[in-house]
Amino acid sequence: DTGVSQDPRHKITKRGQNVTFRCDPISEHNRLYWYRQTLGQGPEFLTYFQNEAQLEKSRLLSDRFSAERPKGSFSTLEIQRTEQGDSAMYLCASSKQPWQTTYEQYFGPGTRLTVT
Amino acid sequence: AQSVTQLGSHVSVSEGALVLLRCNYSSSVPPYLFWYVQYPNQGLQLLLKYTTGATLVKGINGFEAEFKKSETSFHLTKPSAHMSDAAEYFCAVSVGMDSSYKLIFGSGTRLLVRP
Numbered sequence: 001d002t003g004v005s006q007d008p009r010h011k012i013t014k015r016g017q018n019v020t021f022r023c024d025p026i027s028e029h030n031r032l033y034w035y036r037q038t039l040g041q042g043p044e045f046l047t048y049f050q051n052e053a054q055l056e057k058s059r060l061l062s063d064r065f066s067a068e069r070p071k072g073s074f075s076t077l078e079i080q081r082t083e084q085g086d087s088a089m090y091l092c093a094s095s096k097q098p099w100q101t102t103y104e105q106y107f108g109p110g111t112r113l114t115v116t
Numbered sequence: 117a118q119s120v121t122q123l124g125s126h127v128s129v130s131e132g133a134l135v136l137l138r139c140n141y142s143s144s145v146p147p148y149l150f151w152y153v154q155y156p157n158q159g160l161q162l163l164l165k166y167t168t169g170a171t172l173v174k175g176i177n178g179f180e181a182e183f184k185k186s187e188t189s190f191h192l193t194k195p196s197a198h199m200s201d202a203a204e205y206f207c208a209v210s211v212g213m214d215s216s217y218k219l220i221f222g223s224g225t226r227l228l229v230r231p
Contacts, residue, residue, distance in 0.1 A: 042221030102167045107159040
């Protein structure tokens with residue numbers, strides 16, 4: 001069990017550029033979640049996958065955001081035409097299927113995005 | 117809809133003193149409750165969880181929490197604070213009604229430990 005990993009850990013980009021983040025969940029976990037955390041706040045849910053299927057997207061996830069999990073393993077989160085308001089920590093978490101676990105999620109170290 | 121309220125954005129204690137971080141939740145169904153800890157520029161680490169069964173749950177690093185349904189509370193305690201406990205603590209409730217089990221977090225409490 002190597003834990004959840006995220007890449008890159010830090011990303012600085014200029015407004016209007018596109019960025020892509022990667023998350024590798026714990027290998028036997030079917031569920032993968034993305035959250036966004038702004039300074040001084042708790043994480044907020046963005047979207048989640050069960051295997052390769054994206055089952056829910058938050059209203060926070062504007063049309064500029066897209067997430068994929070093509071083979072049910074790693075996931076990517078892309079932000080197009082970044083805005084300064086996108087500056088935040090993007091957290092990925094994974095868990096087993098609900099009936100296999102007690103519902104806890106395991107978090108990666110996060111990707112801190114700064115849009116200048 | 118589920119929600120979480122953490123009272124006190126900052127709590128300061130002396131090393132060796134009792135730690136008490138407050139969390140109240142709102143849920144229309146039996147909740148699954150969690151406490152996570154976050155160190156600077158890091159992800160969240162699970163401290164403890166309540167799903168069913170015993171209402172007093174023990175976690176890592178000497179922390180424990182008690183689920184009180186009548187008070188809709190899940191306060192986090194530790195008998196004796198250590199300098200290494202200084203971090204941000206988040207209480208969260210899991211949304212199971214829609215089968216997502218996504219987490220709804222409180223706004224966090226920053227724990228400061230004075231030497």
